[in-house]
Amino acid sequence: MKRTIFEVILALALVGAGAFGWTNWKQNQTASKQVTELKTASEEADKASKEKTDAIKAAEEEMSALRAEMAPLEKAARELTAVKGALANGATLADLETAYKSQKKLSAERHVGLGALRMLTKGAEDAGSVDAFRKALDLSELGDRKNIVCAAQLGLLAAGEQVTVLAECLPQSLKPEGATQGKSGKDAPTEKSSEKAGQAKDNGDDHSKPGDKTGEKKTAHWSYDGEMGPERWGKEFPTCAKGKSQAPLDIRGPFVKTRSVVTTDYKEGPLKMVNNGHTIQVNVPAGSKLRIDGVAYELLQFHFHRPSEEKLDGKPMAMVIHFVHKNAEGKLAVLGVLLKEGNENPGIKTLWANMPLEEGPEIAPDAVTFNPGNLLPREFDFFSYEGSLTTPPCTEGVRFFILKTTVNVAKEQVTAFPFKRNARPVQALNGREIFTN
Numbered sequence: 001m002k003r004t005i006f007e008v009i010l011a012l013a014l015v016g017a018g019a020f021g022w023t024n025w026k027q028n029q030t031a032s033k034q035v036t037e038l039k040t041a042s043e044e045a046d047k048a049s050k051e052k053t054d055a056i057k058a059a060e061e062e063m064s065a066l067r068a069e070m071a072p073l074e075k076a077a078r079e080l081t082a083v084k085g086a087l088a089n090g091a092t093l094a095d096l097e098t099a100y101k102s103q104k105k106l107s108a109e110r111h112v113g114l115g116a117l118r119m120l121t122k123g124a125e126d127a128g129s130v131d132a133f134r135k136a137l138d139l140s141e142l143g144d145r146k147n148i149v150c151a152a153q154l155g156l157l158a159a160g161e162q163v164t165v166l167a168e169c170l171p172q173s174l175k176p177e178g179a180t181q182g183k184s185g186k187d188a189p190t191e192k193s194s195e196k197a198g199q200a201k202d203n204g205d206d207h208s209k210p211g212d213k214t215g216e217k218k219t220a221h222w223s224y225d226g227e228m229g230p231e232r233w234g235k236e237f238p239t240c241a242k243g244k245s246q247a248p249l250d251i252r253g254p255f256v257k258t259r260s261v262v263t264t265d266y267k268e269g270p271l272k273m274v275n276n277g278h279t280i281q282v283n284v285p286a287g288s289k290l291r292i293d294g295v296a297y298e299l300l301q302f303h304f305h306r307p308s309e310e311k312l313d314g315k316p317m318a319m320v321i322h323f324v325h326k327n328a329e330g331k332l333a334v335l336g337v338l339l340k341e342g343n344e345n346p347g348i349k350t351l352w353a354n355m356p357l358e359e360g361p362e363i364a365p366d367a368v369t370f371n372p373g374n375l376l377p378r379e380f381d382f383f384s385y386e387g388s389l390t391t392p393p394c395t396e397g398v399r400f401f402i403l404k405t406t407v408n409v410a411k412e413q414v415t416a417f418p419f420k421r422n423a424r425p426v427q428a429l430n431g432r433e434i435f436t437n
């Protein structure tokens with residue numbers, strides 16, 4: 001019996017040990033599985049964490065880019081707040097309205113001014129402001145004043161009015177979708193006019209085409225190609241077709257010797273430039289002179305053609321500068337300086353840094369002065385002939401002096417000129433003599 005009991009105990013012990021061992025093994029296995037799972041989870045967490053770090057880094061970069069973009073806007077906002085604060089009591093607006101009341105009809109400029117002042121004083125939704133901008137737009141569409149058109153359109157846009165805004169009127173921050181950001185959520189029909197204006201921008205020659213502006217003004221437009229190109233100028237400007245001493249010329253021999261002496265006395269003065277849709281023109285303050293055999297001609301303006309309008313033995317140069325002068329009797333004289341591709345021209349560098357790329361009113365950059373003499377060569381040997389204005393109305397009686405010595409212009413400077421081609425073709429000589437000194 002004792003033995004039997006012992007055997008039973010032994011058997012139980014064995015079973016117990018086995019069970020213990022199995023449980024242990026089982027627990028071990030579970031633990032190992034858990035470790036593997038934890039390891040995988042940890043690896044995944046690492047990966048996710050790295051992805052998050054990358055995302056944070058990207059967000060930080062974006063933030064810093066945004067901050068850089070915001071800086072000028074913040075400045076503009078501060079300025080605007082200051083101006084609004086100064087006008088808040090409405091006295092300035094009241095003064096101006098009283099002053100204008102005596103006049104029957106206000107100019108587009110004054111309407112725009114009133115609109116702006118009302119908006120600053122009374123807020124964007126002020127009906128009087130909207131009314132003033134509308135009046136300005138109506139008036140300016142009759143004329144050719146893009147700055148007023150832009151001011152009025154942007155004023156109406158700010159007031160949440162439905163308005164077509166020309167692409168060139170929009171500040172950089174509002175392009176291109178900004179045109180439809182009317183406050184009241186109205187869809188301004190800007191797409192079409194924006195595209196159109198954008199195309200015109202790429203093709204300098206198209207600037208003067210009717211339909212370029214909201215105004216659709218139909219006046220005597222002309223251009224350097226297409227329907228209103230040089231071959232058709234005569235339709236509206238008869239002298240262009242019928243004149244017998246038209247310019248430019250293809251300059252080639254035989255030449256007639258002249259003893260005429262030409263000198264310049266150009267002065268430094270404040271820079272004033274205009275993109276008139278046909279060229280870049282620098283308007284020169286009084287005091288710069290050209291002397292032809294001692295007779296003084298006042299320099300009025302100078303402008304550029306690309307390529308040169310004049311040809312030398314059939315070949316044009318990269319560009320030409322025409323310095324336009326007038327004497328006391330009203331006679332015009334043009335001094336032509338041919339630009340040849342070569343080194344950068346420092347004078348042109350200054351001009352190009354300030355030139356308006358789009359057609360518009362004259363600009364006068366702050367504190368920039370310019371001496372037209374910087375664009376002249378040292379040598380003053382010339383070809384000379386009687387010619388005409390090389391743009392409509394092609395008026396004759398203009399004396400031309402084309403300098404033989406060329407001046408350098410860099411290829412990049414030629415390309416940066418906003419008109420791809422603004423040169424009238426050479427005209428018939430019709431028995432005229434070309435002189436040389």
Ligand SMILES: [Zn+2]
Nearest residue numbers: 303305322390
């Ligand atoms: Zn010219």
